[in-house]
Amino acid sequence: MDALIEILQNEAPHLLLKREKKERRTGLPELANAVKGKVVLRFAPNPNGPLSFGHARGLVINSTYAKQWDGELILRFDDTDTTVKPPLPSAYKQIPQEAEWLIGFKPHRIVFASERIAHYYEHAVLMLNRGFGYVCQCSGEAFKVFRESKTECPCRNNSVEINIELWNKMNDGTFVPGDAVVRVKTDMELKNPALRDWPALRMQDTEKHPHPREGIGSKYKVWPLLDFQSAVEDYLQGVTHIIRGKDLMDSTRKQTLLYQHFGWKYPETMYWGRVKVHEWGGFSTSQMRRDIEAGLFEGWNDPRLPTLSALKERGITASALRHFWVELGVTQKDISVPLSSLYSHNTKVIDATAPRISFVKNPVKISLQGDCPDNISIATHPNDKSMGQRVFNLNDNSVYISAEDANQTDTRLKDFCNISIDGSIAQITSTERIDKRSIIHWVGSNCEDAELVMVEDGKLVSTQGKLENHDYPIGTAVQMERIGYGIIVAKNKIVFTHN
RNA sequence: GCUCGUAUAGUGUAGUGGCCCAUCAUGAAGGAUUCUCAUUCCUUCGACCCGGAUUCAAAUUCCGGUACGAGCACCA
Numbered sequence: 001m002d003a004l005i006e007i008l009q010n011e012a013p014h015l016l017l018k019r020e021k022k023e024r025r026t027g028l029p030e031l032a033n034a035v036k037g038k039v040v041l042r043f044a045p046n047p048n049g050p051l052s053f054g055h056a057r058g059l060v061i062n063s064t065y066a067k068q069w070d071g072e073l074i075l076r077f078d079d080t081d082t083t084v085k086p087p088l089p090s091a092y093k094q095i096p097q098e099a100e101w102l103i104g105f106k107p108h109r110i111v112f113a114s115e116r117i118a119h120y121y122e123h124a125v126l127m128l129n130r131g132f133g134y135v136c137q138c139s140g141e142a143f144k145v146f147r148e149s150k151t152e153c154p155c156r157n158n159s160v161e162i163n164i165e166l167w168n169k170m171n172d173g174t175f176v177p178g179d180a181v182v183r184v185k186t187d188m189e190l191k192n193p194a195l196r197d198w199p200a201l202r203m204q205d206t207e208k209h210p211h212p213r214e215g216i217g218s219k220y221k222v223w224p225l226l227d228f229q230s231a232v233e234d235y236l237q238g239v240t241h242i243i244r245g246k247d248l249m250d251s252t253r254k255q256t257l258l259y260q261h262f263g264w265k266y267p268e269t270m271y272w273g274r275v276k277v278h279e280w281g282g283f284s285t286s287q288m289r290r291d292i293e294a295g296l297f298e299g300w301n302d303p304r305l306p307t308l309s310a311l312k313e314r315g316i317t318a319s320a321l322r323h324f325w326v327e328l329g330v331t332q333k334d335i336s337v338p339l340s341s342l343y344s345h346n347t348k349v350i351d352a353t354a355p356r357i358s359f360v361k362n363p364v365k366i367s368l369q370g371d372c373p374d375n376i377s378i379a380t381h382p383n384d385k386s387m388g389q390r391v392f393n394l395n396d397n398s399v400y401i402s403a404e405d406a407n408q409t410d411t412r413l414k415d416f417c418n419i420s421i422d423g424s425i426a427q428i429t430s431t432e433r434i435d436k437r438s439i440i441h442w443v444g445s446n447c448e449d450a451e452l453v454m455v456e457d458g459k460l461v462s463t464q465g466k467l468e469n470h471d472y473p474i475g476t477a478v479q480m481e482r483i484g485y486g487i488i489v490a491k492n493k494i495v496f497t498h499n
Numbered sequence: 500g501c502u503c504g505u506a507u508a509g510u511g512u513a514g515u516g517g518c519c520c521a522u523c524a525u526g527a528a529g530g531a532u533u534c535u536c537a538u539u540c541c542u543u544c545g546a547c548c549c550g551g552a553u554u555c556a557a558a559u560u561c562c563g564g565u566a567c568g569a570g571c572a573c574c575a
Contacts, residue, residue: 048574084572085574085575148571226575249569253570332504333505334568340526341511344525480535484536
C-alpha cells in the first residue's frame with residue numbers, strides 16, 4: 001500500500017488530493033477572466049421603443065455582473081438606423097428611467113451612437129487606408145452571388161486612393177443610398193458565408209428619414225451598421241465582457257475579424273438563447289409601435305403589452321424581474337417559460353407588505369336580520385398585526401356579497417358572522433365560527449362602485465364591483481381577498497396583477 | 500443550400516469522468532397552519548434526445564443520427 005502511494009505521489013500526485021464536495025452553484029455562472037473593479041459591461045438597445053420584457057434580461061444579467069465585480073455598466077443607444085427601425089424620440093428619456101427602476105442604480109455611462117459618428121468615420125478611413133476595408137459598388141443582389149460562390153467582387157482590389165475617392169463620394173452626396181457600402185475585407189473562402197467581406201457602413205437618405213435627435217437630423221449620409229459601430233465603440237469604451245443573445249454569435253465572429261485587422265483584443269463573450277413566454281408568443285418593438293399608433297393599444301404601458309412599463313403598471317416588481325432572469329441564467333438553450341414563474345417571484349416580494357382589501361365582484365345587496373353591530377374591524381394583514389385594522393361600516397344593517405356567493409344558503413361572512421341566506425335577506429345565526437362552512441368576503445353597504453381590470457388571453461376584461469373603502473395611494477400593491485394581487489391605479493380602479 | 504448553436508422531470512436550472520438510481524426552484528397532487536381560493540410549513544410525483552465508440556467507470560469525452568433555434572440584411 002505504501003509503495004502504491006509512493007508511486008502515485010511521483011506519477012500522479014493530483015490523485016491523492018482529497019476532492020472537495022461539489023456544491024450547487026447559485027446565481028449566475030462565473031464571468032471568465034474578470035478582475036474586480038475592472039469589468040466593463042454594456043447594454044445596447046435600439047431606442048425604437050421603450051424597453052420590453054426581453055430587454056430586461058440584458059439589463060438584469062449585465063447589471064448583476066457589473067455589481068458583482070464592482071465594475072461599470074454602460075447604457076448605449078444603438079441608434080444608427082433612421083430608416084428601417086427609426087429611433088422613437090421619447091425612448092431616449094424613458095429607457096434610462098426604466099433601466100434604473102429595473103436594476104436599482106443609474107448606469108455608469110450613457111453613450112449615444114448617433115453622437116459618435118466622427119469616431120466611426122475615423123476608423124472607417126483608417127480601415128480604408130490600411131487596406132482591410134473597401135468601398136463596394138455592387139448591389140446587394142450582386143454581392144449575394146459573390147458571397148455564395150466564394151468569388152471576390154471587382155471592387156475588392158481597388159487602390160487605397162480609389163477607395164478614399166469613393167468614400168468621399170459617399171459622404172458628399174455624389175452617391176445615393178444603394179450606390180455603395182464600405183466592406184471589411186475578410187476572406188471570401190471563409191466557411192461561414194455570413195463572415196465573407198461583411199458590410200460595415202452604408203448610406204441612408206437622411207433628408208427623407210432624418211435622425212430624430214437634435215443636431216443629428218440630416219447631418220450624415222453615411223452610417224455605420226451594427227457590427228462595425230458596436231465593435232469600434234466597445235473598443236473605445238474599454239468593454240471587457242459582452243453578454244448578449246446567441247443570435248449575435250456571428251456578429252462576434254465578424255467583429256473578431258475586424259479586431260484582428262486593428263490589432264485589438266476582443267472582449268470575453270457569453271450568450272443566452274431565445275426566450276418565449278407561453279402566454280405572449282412572439283412580439284416585436286416595431287410591431288407594438290405600429291399597433292399603438294394604429295390605436296390598438298392605449299399606449300406603451302397598456303397592460304396587454306409585454307413592455308417594462310406595462311409590467312410595472314400591472315404590479316410586477318423590479319425585484320421579481322431580477323430574480324426571474326437571474327434564475328434563468330445565461331444558457332444558450334432556447335426556452336419557453338410560463339408567466340407563473342415570474343408571478344411566483346412577485347408573490348414572494350409583495351405578499352408580506354400587500355394590504356388585504358375586499359373587492360366584491362357582481363355585488364348583490366343583502367340585508368342582515370338579527371343582532372348586527374355598527375361596524376366590524378378586520379386585520380389589514382393576517383400575518384402582520386402592525387399594519388392595523390380595516391373598519392367595515394354596518395350602519396344600515398346590510399352588506400354586499402358576490403352574486404356567485406349568494407347562491408349558497410349557509411355561509412360565513414369573513415371575520416364577522418355565520419348567515420343563512422334567503423333571497424336578499426340573511427339571518428345572522430352566529431358570530432362565533434362553529435362549523436366548517438365556507439367563508440366569503442364582503443363589504444359594507446356604504447362602499448363605492450369600483451372597477452377591476454384584468455388581462456385574459458390578451459384581452460382586457462373589466463369587472464364591476466364594490467370596493468372596500470380605503471385611502472391607499474395610487475400604485476399600492478394590494479391583495480384582494482379570494483381574488484389575487486392587484487395595483488390601485490385610481491381611487492376606484494384596480495388592475496389585477498396575478499393570483 | 501451553406502454556416503453556427505443547443506438538447507437533464509410539465510417548465511426552468513445545477514452538474515465539465517467516479518460524490519449522481521442526478522441539484523434547486525417552479526408546477527401538480529395530498530396534508531398541516533390560517534375566519535381569503537393568499538401566505539407559511541410538511542409529504543409525494545416527475546428527467547439525463549437516439550445509436551455507437553473510448554474507459555475499470557460517461558449526464559459529463561468522441562463519432563453518427565434526430566429535433567429545435569439562429570446567422571448568411573445597404574435592421575438592431
